[in-house]
Amino acid sequence: MSKRVVYFNGQFVAESEARISIFDSALMYGDMAFEMTRTYNQRPFRLREHLDRLYGSLRLLEIDCGLTIDRMEQVTLETLERNLATEPPDMDWQIMHDVSRGPLEVYRTAFREGIRATVSINCWPLITHMGGFAPNYSSGVHVVIPAQQTLPAHLVDPKAKTRSRLHYQMANLQAARLGAGRWPVLLDPDGYLSEGPGWNIFLVKDGELLTPEPRNILLGVSRATTMELARDLGIPIRETNLGRYDALRADEIFCTATTYAMVHATSFEGQTVGDGSPGPMFKRLIETWKLFAGVDFVSQARHYAERLTLWERTGTRE
Ligand SMILES: Cc1ncc(COP(=O)(O)O)c(C=O)c1O
Known part of the structure; x- marks a missing residue:
């Protein structure tokens, strides 16, 4: 108990x-x-x-x-x-x-x-979430565009974090049908990338960090942290409309969220991003984030993964 x-x-x-x-x-x-x-x-x-x-x-x-x-x-x-x-x-x-x-x-x-x-x-x-998540830090994730679009902000504003999440769940189900490890990024009503069901998206192109403008998205705390760290490192950032084409031509793509901070995308819509491994911008940012947080959360997640089975069996420490 x-x-x-x-x-x-x-x-x-x-x-x-x-x-x-x-x-x-x-x-x-x-x-x-x-x-x-x-x-x-x-x-x-x-x-x-x-x-x-x-x-x-x-x-x-x-x-x-x-x-x-x-x-x-x-x-x-x-x-x-x-x-x-x-x-x-x-x-x-x-x-x-x-x-x-x-x-x-x-x-x-x-x-x-x-x-x-x-x-x-x-x-x-965090052992359950992060222990289960740990392999993604090495393997990366496969970002896909599902049929489900995000709700227009003038109808339901995504800046509010609410439990009305059926559209995110539909996107998850559609992505899962494409295979394991597929992460859906929903398009907004204008056909631009918005966000995933629990994460924000970043692209890197020619040394510049790009992310959807804050219109049809939740303003992620991790998104803000990423932008802050990038600014401190002198990395140019632009919040802008980004389409499927921009993502297909990106040098790097990564996702940000509270539990895991950031994870790189290996592929986008079935095409390999860069050489499929974490890119130089991603590596720089995640190392800076670890220092900022004061925890090597990647090693921590791997350590949790090793202990997870036992932890789940015993439920909790007596
Ligand atoms: C729809 C959506 N977008 C983005 C995020 C990322 O936000 P944060 O970085 O604050 O966790 C979340 C987090 O749950 C989310 O639900």
């Missing part, structure tokens, strides 16, 4: 006890904002940026979570603190915030305590 605890509506409860109602608006409408932060050396990485994005999503969804951002930061740190001792000191963590509007008003008689937002924060050891 897990000894992890979850922040749930103002209390710390056992992870297995944290339950969301079947009458919750999250279940009825996918009406929920969320965030995913990770730790490096057991300290949250850019937590404030993640919370800032969460509060932006909540504002768009018109949800009052009942906590100030400072208080949310405090309880996040406390949730993490309460879980750290359940794993060895070399374990890093994923921190997930989920906030919904709460149960629908029509079911209010089922809730004696009244209707209020559902707020949860859980911490999960």
